[in-house]
Amino acid sequence: MIEIQNVTKRYGSVYALRDVSLTVEKGTVLGLLGQNGAGKTTLLNILTGYLAPTSGRALLDGHDSLLEPEEAKRHLGYLPEQPPLYDEMTVQEYLAFAAELKGVKKSSIPAHIDEVMELCGLGAMRGRLLSHLSKGYRQRAGFAQALCGDPDILVLDEPTVGLDPKQITEIRGLIRTLGKGRTILFSSHILSEVQQLCDHVVILHEGAVKTAMALGEENDPDEITLQATVAAAEKSIVSRLRQLDGVRRVTVLPTAHSDQTMAQITFYKQPEPERRLFSLLSSLSIPLLELSRVQDSLEQVFLKAISDTM
Ligand SMILES: Nc1ncnc2c1ncn2[C@@H]1O[C@H](COP(=O)(O)OP(=O)(O)OP(=O)(O)O)[C@@H](O)[C@H]1O
Ligand SMILES: [Mg+2]
Known part of the structure; x- marks a missing residue:
């Protein structure tokens, strides 16, 4: 479990973090979102004991990351924004070193790092010097280092940055697999x-928590929502919309005109839900006055969170 309690970090007059509190329960995956400079890296560095907060504290499995670093870090794997890679080491040497630091038994290290390299798709690079790796493979080596010792808390600072699309998919798959039973916080x-x-x-x-929420049904990536205004009264159109093929739900929005209806129509994901709406409306000879796709709700939540003034 991860607990961040009232953490503030100030650099001179700049507040990198302002009274940040959050909890990540055991077995959950929490995403930390924010624009450049929002304070994500600062928060993760404080959590993992690499940086002291100005006030407040961070706990890993109940241990203060600053006051009890050894206990706090025992179950932690951390992929920092810039992984500390020792350029003169090979991938294999580096991971053996990381595993040893994590307290993996000497006799188990070769099998352990084989497993970690396999998970991160690094097998073919095992003998390569870290300084000779491409950016994406350096990121993988950093990720592999975080997995050494099989930690049950993983803190990952932008784990997919610099990876190509195939690697991104693979690393996301890995995070999903690792997330089962572990506690993961990633930015x-x-x-x-x-x-x-x-x-x-x-x-x-700007260093403050604007939103903390569970991602649930409301953010289902398998649906598309259209917002339409039509020149027809609510009672003559809404039931027809609900019967339309592929429609999951219809929400009527208030309008100033009784002869118009504004509604959000959510479809099960399909290529062009607009076509179905057009053909229904034309069969009913109802004019369409306005039509747009509603951005998915996390995007809306994010845009709203970052547009609020402090
Ligand atoms: N050592 C430092 N001295 C002064 N200001 C700093 C220092 N480190 C970070 N900051 C400031 O703290 C704020 C938060 O930075 P941080 O690196 O945590 O942001 P971030 O959310 O990780 O951004 P990014 O998405 O670009 O990685 C920024 O305004 C940054 O300029
Ligand atoms: Mg950062």
């Missing part, structure tokens, strides 16, 4: 990534 700029992988999301903006 990201990518809303869809957070939506795919997380149970909970926290949005940081």
